[in-house]
Amino acid sequence: MGRLTWRPGTVLESVTETPRVKTLTIAAPEWPGHRPGQHVDVRLTAEDGYQAVRSYSLAAPASNGTVMVTVERLDDGEVSPYLVDEARPGDQVELRGPVGGYFVWEPALGGPLLLVGGGSGIVPLAAMLRVHAAAASDVPTRLLFSARSPDEAIFTAELDRLAADDLQLQVIATYTREAPADWTGYRRRVDREMLEEVAWRGADRPLAFVCGPTGFVETVAADLEQMGYAGDRIRTERFGPTGGTP
């Protein structure tokens, strides 16, 4: 792998996922490609040369010289408010990457695969599912995602579509604060009992990826270990303030 360099990107499209989350499609003709779960560093430069950089999960495989990042606005953030509230087609950014090589799933890694996402922790997991579907992978896969409410859930329409088309994929949602009146699924935080019902058994030697706020990931990873998942087959990515819950 050669040195990572900054490459120009131009915003092509900005799609609202939730009131706080947008997906930006960025034209990046020099982007070298990436694996599902990897990150990109995004650099913004003000007119006077001031710069700020943050890292974001790539939401999908690269295609046709574009990359997709899904960004949640952090109110005290520096880059995310710009990307969510300000950026529009034609705006310029710079990209460096891909970054990170462990929180990555590719069909060759096998399974059975368990993906557990809290809040915007779904983003790198969605990239894995998109590759799973595109490759017609026969790896049995379950995704459990937790969101406060359907309005705050990201990618639900796409996940439903993937689950309908991909016979090896099951998608299970839980809504922790608010669910539609006719919702028959889970209405609480992910807990051990839910994982026992939804997740592969430890004896199946599953491979698990858990992404979300720190407290969410700590709890889920510990529960999975107690269910017999091998520690080295639970890959985690934590973000945000310690103790946050979706």
Added chain:
Amino acid sequence: MADGVFSRGFRGRRRAPADAALPPGQYVTDDFPVFSAGPTPHTPLDEWSFAITGEASNPRVWSWEAFLELPPETITTDIHCVTRWSKLSTQWTGVSVDRLLSEVTHQAAYVTAFCDGGYTTNLPIDDLTGGKAWIAYEFDGAPLEPEHGAPARLLVPHLYLWKSAKWVRGLRLMSEDKPGFWEELGYHEHGDPWKEQRHWGD
């Protein structure tokens, strides 16, 4: 910056001039984010030990109780994560690596720190000696939290924080360098934040 690239309408949140004390590309946080590749290990203290192993003529192992009897030092230092946050004036208590290495005879040039959960990281011995590194067991006056490395972590504050291995169980002395966990996955072999040594080739 690439030629003439700027982001229309971006101003940023510029902070006080105190940021001059920050390595390039870092921002200050008051929180303490967690960057771990897997589950948090929970090793009971009566099963915990700390070892100096590898190319030493007289390897040493300390139990938790014996480790706490070693003379502690309290350090106040800034810490810098490769994911770009920095935390200023953090306070740690632990045993200096100089003190631990003084108990063994060796000519090693490199060290691999090894940990519960299987994590490893590699460092030249010169980055661990001369008052630059500690095995820390307290943060801001309280025992380390599990997700921050309890019961003890390596602290090498002049390098990016992935070198400050959490849940550390020992140092393996070696005559040759061997890449650790993140160092094999694209992160820089040395990790000096002032030189922005984040990734391979930086």
